[in-house]
């Protein structure tokens with residue numbers, strides 16, 4: 001693995017260039033502000049009547065309608081939700097300058113064909129490995145978030161330099177940049193979202209909570225045991241790795257982990273993980289995402305209201321009330 005940092009990266013490819021950030025959500029806000037604070041000429045491109053315009057302006061950023069922002073920029077970063085990239089690209093394509101660079105923070109739209117960029121465009125990816133809020137916070141603390149980068153198409157001969165200078169201006173080069181590809185980033189990211197951190201872990205926490213409650217344990221104690229300790233473990237793993245985490249806990253907890261972990265994560269679970277990876281690679285998830293957006297998010301709306309009404313959420317709110325009163 002070749003990890004690049006600031007010292008390896010020439011900032012010159014962004015000198016005198018204008019970057020249009022399309023979308024001012026989680027990533028758009030963080031990236032626009034980090035670039036701006038790094039001295040880059042940034043314009044935020046928003047749709048007419050956007051509720052984000054006032055916030056972006058109040059932060060000292062230039063804003064413009066999508067088509068004007070795109071037409072004025074050398075580099076255009078698509079930072080709106082992935083499921084609308086096809087529609088959004090169609091809207092902005094006529095306004096893209098000849099030979100501009102088109103950037104993404106996720107490989108999905110290129111890997112699964114949501115966007116087929118015009119032949120004259122450079123196409124690159126800088127994908128910070130974490131949420132925009134953390135990308136911004138780390139930057140303001142003088143630190144940076146690790147990122148993957150890739151070049152899908154280099155028409156100008158400068159695409160690699162642009163991608164790296166862009167990642168540097170985000171602050172990611174303070175920690176490190178790993179070369180990847182749109183396909184690798186998209187497949188690994190979608191797999192993790194479903195099978196591990198965003199899908200698997202919360203489902204495991206809830207299943208543990210429900211098992212304890214069904215076994216007669218009070219919801220509040222079940223919550224504290226199964227969910228309340230997650231941050232402590234996450235912090236330990238982040239600081240010391242899984243091996244170091246094991247050494248930092250009691251022998252009782254460590255033996256429980258050694259005996260219980262393999263019973264839960266057995267071969268059947270690993271087989272289901274492999275199924276998820278295969279489905280991701282076959283494009284099934286990308287198709288589901290696009291259909292969900294087209295249909296107005298029925299599955300997400302249902303899941304959100306079920307989560308708010310769940311026993312685990314009720315236990316959390318009760319405990320929060322106790323914390324507030326104490």
Ligand SMILES: NC(=O)c1ccc[n+]([C@@H]2O[C@H](COP(=O)([O-])OP(=O)(O)OC[C@H]3O[C@@H](n4cnc5c(N)ncnc54)[C@H](OP(=O)(O)O)[C@@H]3O)[C@@H](O)[C@H]2O)c1
Nearest residue numbers: 023024025026027047050051052079080081105106131132
């Ligand atoms: N979330 C993360 O931290 C994260 C981490 C790594 C990579 N990424 C990638 O970064 C990209 C952006 O994700 P995100 O989570 O930051 O998106 P997001 O917060 O959902 O993006 C919201 C922004 O998109 C704009 N938008 C939505 N629909 C639009 C439309 N039809 N036309 C024009 N603008 C529209 C919104 O405009 P209004 O302001 O007008 O509502 C808003 O400014 C994605 O490719 C994602 O995979 C995200």
